[in-house]
Amino acid sequence: MTGQVRVHNFAISLDGFGTGAEQSVDAPFGHAGGSLMEWFFGTRRGAAIHGLTSAARGVDDAFAEAWDEGIGVEIMGRGKFAPTPEVLADESWRGWWGEQTPFTTPIIVLTHHPRPTFTTEDGVEFRFLDASPAEAVAAAREVAGDADIRIGGGVATVREFLAADLVDHLHLVEVPIVLGRGERLWDGLEGVQERFAIESVVSPGAGVVHRVFTRLPR
Numbered sequence: 001m002t003g004q005v006r007v008h009n010f011a012i013s014l015d016g017f018g019t020g021a022e023q024s025v026d027a028p029f030g031h032a033g034g035s036l037m038e039w040f041f042g043t044r045r046g047a048a049i050h051g052l053t054s055a056a057r058g059v060d061d062a063f064a065e066a067w068d069e070g071i072g073v074e075i076m077g078r079g080k081f082a083p084t085p086e087v088l089a090d091e092s093w094r095g096w097w098g099e100q101t102p103f104t105t106p107i108i109v110l111t112h113h114p115r116p117t118f119t120t121e122d123g124v125e126f127r128f129l130d131a132s133p134a135e136a137v138a139a140a141r142e143v144a145g146d147a148d149i150r151i152g153g154g155v156a157t158v159r160e161f162l163a164a165d166l167v168d169h170l171h172l173v174e175v176p177i178v179l180g181r182g183e184r185l186w187d188g189l190e191g192v193q194e195r196f197a198i199e200s201v202v203s204p205g206a207g208v209v210h211r212v213f214t215r216l217p218r
Contacts, residue, residue, distance in 0.1 A: 002205075003148035004168035005137060007158055008067045010185075011036040011173040011208075017182040018022035018155035023083045028096050035177050038176045040064060049102045063171060065208050068104050071120040073140045074146025075159030082127075083128075085113055094120060106143050110136055110157060133164040155183040162192055169212035170196070 012018045012034065020032030031035055040046035043064035047053060079093050082088040088111060095101070099121035106125040114128035140149045151161050161167050163209060172185075186192075196213035203210065 002141070003070070003072065003144060003146050003159065004153060005149045005166050005170040005173075006071070006165050007151045007153075007161075007167060008169075008171045009040060009064060009173060010153060010158060010171065011175050011218045012040070012185050013175055013177050013179040015178050016184045016186050017179040018153070018158070019079075020182040021054075023079070025083055025087060028083070030182055031108050032179055036175050038206045039055065039173060039175065039203065039213065042206060058205060059210065060206050060208070061200055063173070063201075064086060066171070068150075070148045071105055071150045072144025073106050074103065074152045075108045075140050075157070075161075076152040077154050078113075079154035079156060080152055081109045081111075085111075088113060089192060091115055091118075094118070095126070106134060107152075108143070127186060133161045133166055137166055138194055147178060155185055157186070159185055160187065162189055165195065167213075168215040172211045172213070173210040174211060176207050185214045 010018065013032070017032070018036070021029030023030040034041070037046070039060050041052060043061045045064040045067065057145055074204065078085070079086055082093055087093050099120055101120055101124045103124045108129070109126060109128045110131060111128055112130050114130050117127040118123060119125045129136060131139060137149060151158055151167065162170070195216060199212045201210040201212070
């Protein structure tokens, strides 16, 4: 059985922005800062990634832990790996994570300007590919086999895979903030909800709403 294509822990503001404006090396989420991911910092996984201590057990923690279960490879867009094409072209740039990443699988970075494959000190391979969403899934399937494929973001990448009707599972985290500007997830996706069964779970601690979109039978 072929694995699914999944999106996890993808945070958006009340007005639908998945990142703020003015993204840079020092501001991965632009003017949004860390506001979209504050809920995640309180989970065991989020705390561990950021060198914090947390013993959280609850809705947010359960969703955060599902992030890598059964995943064989991640596909991410250039914007999740580097803020600009110029930074991407600098082969000394190894992503915002450096040599110790939060990842446990190989990574495929979609970009119109591929660069050589490299492996971080913690053993994660990053390869770069200029491809359509369907071509990227085919390439990822060669790596993942029957395991699932995670679409890691950023916003444009998730939107493109939704537009191509390639997403089987979408976990969004609606954060109670209004960003006003940045990159919006839902643009051009009118009616996309009709493809999915949708469940919503409110987090009483973080004040976010987890929305899970599960692909209806085709």
